[in-house]
Amino acid sequence: MSARPRTSPPLLASLPAVDELLKSNAGARWLAQYPRTLVLKAIRDVLASRRAKILEGTATDLAIDGLTAAVSLSLEQLSTFSLRPVVNATGIVVHTNLGRAILSDAMLANVVTVGRGYSTLEYDLSKGRRGKRHAHVKGLLREITGAEDAVIVNNNAAAVLLCLNTLARGRKVVVSRGELVEIGGSFRIPDVMAAGGVRLHEVGTTNKTHLHDYANAIDSETGLLLKVHQSNYRLIGFSAEVHIRDLVELGRSLEIPVMFDLGSGCLIDLRPYGITHEPTVQEIVKTGVDIVTFSGDKLLGGPQGGIIAGKRCYIEQIQKNPLARAVRVDKLTLAAFESAFMEYRDPARAVATIPVLSMLLAPLEDIRRRARRLAGAIRRGMPGEAIDVIQDTSMAGGGSLPGVELPTAAVRVRASQISAAELEERIRKGSPAVIARIRDAALILDARTIRDYEVPAVAAAVVAACRPA
Numbered sequence: 001m002s003a004r005p006r007t008s009p010p011l012l013a014s015l016p017a018v019d020e021l022l023k024s025n026a027g028a029r030w031l032a033q034y035p036r037t038l039v040l041k042a043i044r045d046v047l048a049s050r051r052a053k054i055l056e057g058t059a060t061d062l063a064i065d066g067l068t069a070a071v072s073l074s075l076e077q078l079s080t081f082s083l084r085p086v087v088n089a090t091g092i093v094v095h096t097n098l099g100r101a102i103l104s105d106a107m108l109a110n111v112v113t114v115g116r117g118y119s120t121l122e123y124d125l126s127k128g129r130r131g132k133r134h135a136h137v138k139g140l141l142r143e144i145t146g147a148e149d150a151v152i153v154n155n156n157a158a159a160v161l162l163c164l165n166t167l168a169r170g171r172k173v174v175v176s177r178g179e180l181v182e183i184g185g186s187f188r189i190p191d192v193m194a195a196g197g198v199r200l201h202e203v204g205t206t207n208k209t210h211l212h213d214y215a216n217a218i219d220s221e222t223g224l225l226l227k228v229h230q231s232n233y234r235l236i237g238f239s240a241e242v243h244i245r246d247l248v249e250l251g252r253s254l255e256i257p258v259m260f261d262l263g264s265g266c267l268i269d270l271r272p273y274g275i276t277h278e279p280t281v282q283e284i285v286k287t288g289v290d291i292v293t294f295s296g297d298k299l300l301g302g303p304q305g306g307i308i309a310g311k312r313c314y315i316e317q318i319q320k321n322p323l324a325r326a327v328r329v330d331k332l333t334l335a336a337f338e339s340a341f342m343e344y345r346d347p348a349r350a351v352a353t354i355p356v357l358s359m360l361l362a363p364l365e366d367i368r369r370r371a372r373r374l375a376g377a378i379r380r381g382m383p384g385e386a387i388d389v390i391q392d393t394s395m396a397g398g399g400s401l402p403g404v405e406l407p408t409a410a411v412r413v414r415a416s417q418i419s420a421a422e423l424e425e426r427i428r429k430g431s432p433a434v435i436a437r438i439r440d441a442a443l444i445l446d447a448r449t450i451r452d453y454e455v456p457a458v459a460a461a462v463v464a465a466c467r468p469a
């Protein structure tokens with residue numbers, strides 16, 4: 001009845017039993033290396049796929065050696081981590097898909113120190129009794145940001161949600177229409193407002209919002225004035241937004257709290273490094289804003305986290321919200337943050353030791369030197385091919401510094417034997433995986449985000465990918 005080719009009993013019968021493979025030499029090797037359940041799964045998967053191929057009439061490799069090799073490969077794949085390191089050759093420093101900020105050795109060392117043993121997470125050594133989880137970073141955050149108080153939660157989306165819910169649950173939140181933004185994926189200001197149980201009151205127009213728009217909107221049901229930083233786009237041309245300073249003044253005169261979702265949360269003035277001005281957290285705090293929220297793993301360069309800084313009375317309310325427990329940070333995150341904030345006490349030091357900052361602010365000459373090293377190593381492996389160091393631009397990424405183009409150096413590879421698309425795919429699927437761009441039928445490896453220690457591996461990956469199979 002089936003249109004499929006007829007089954008071939010002799011071929012099917014030639015397939016070994018699971019037990020036979022388990023008892024073979026290879027089986028003994030697998031069992032010594034992998035859990036029994038995994039070995040059984042791999043054997044059954046391989047046999048099932050062989051059986052299906054035989055029934056389809058497409059089976060080619062029926063030798064037992066082929067089966068053994070397939071099981072070995074399957075076991076290797078099943079026990080490879082899914083979350084694993086990649087080389088970022090895109091030049092995008094805060095690459096959300098590639099894990100945003102990479103952490104410094106000092107941050108990671110502190111994560112290991114705290115994680116491998118018991119810790120003071122919620123224990124006060126001086127009093128010998130229960131302490132507070134948030135105490136470990138409060139002092140440093142106050143010191144660095146200038147805010148009265150601060151707390152860290154799971155991420156900035158959680159920070160915004162928690163603040164809205166605490167300060168304006170059941171009430172209206174006034175926000176400019178030009179700031180009803182989407183920050184990649186599922187974070188949209190109107191949706192977060194709904195989830196936080198507040199009512200959105202949009203004012204102004206897409207391109208222009210004035211102070212009187214906010215003033216006219218405020219009534220007895222208004223619970224909060226919200227400003228959202230245009231962190232991943234810019235309004236240019238005929239446009240106007242209200243400065244946070246003026247919004248703070250308005251809020252104060254009417255006794256309505258004012259909150260600023262700053263997004264990328266830069267703690268260092270980038271102007272001396274030739275990057276257009278991104279408002280720093282310290283500057284925003286100085287305006288007297290009641291609450292400012294920002295991400296830990298964007299320009300700050302730390303682990304994932306959402307930092308809430310501002311007036312003590314509000315931070316205390318926020319910490320008492322039952323939602324705060326649902327979005328609290330763990331000890332490993334706190335360990336990384338405490339280490340990062342120690343670095344920020346000295347901005348010059350932070351710029352040198354926080355990887356996001358050092359990559360973002362790297363002198364072009366340093367990037368070019370790395371690009372030349374990489375190009376040289378690739379050329380040695382495939383002489384005669386077109387390998388050049390070119391001038392290019394990279395982006396900060398992660399919804400930080402939109403429109404800022406950072407001059408960079410990249411290696412351009414034009415292989416004679418394979419297409420750029422094929423080369424890109426091969427190095428992406430290799431080990432280590434290298435993520436690169438294609439432009440004008442050439443592979444572009446931006447040296448800004450390639451670490452020095454990764455240079456030999458990237459060169460080897462490119463050379464191997466270009467070798468005829």
Ligand SMILES: *Cc1c(COP(=O)(O)O)cnc(C)c1O
Binds near residue numbers: 262398
């Ligand atoms: C990135 C960003 C967020 C979301 O922060 P996460 O840390 O990714 O949760 C919210 N608001 C603004 C303005 C942002 O730029």
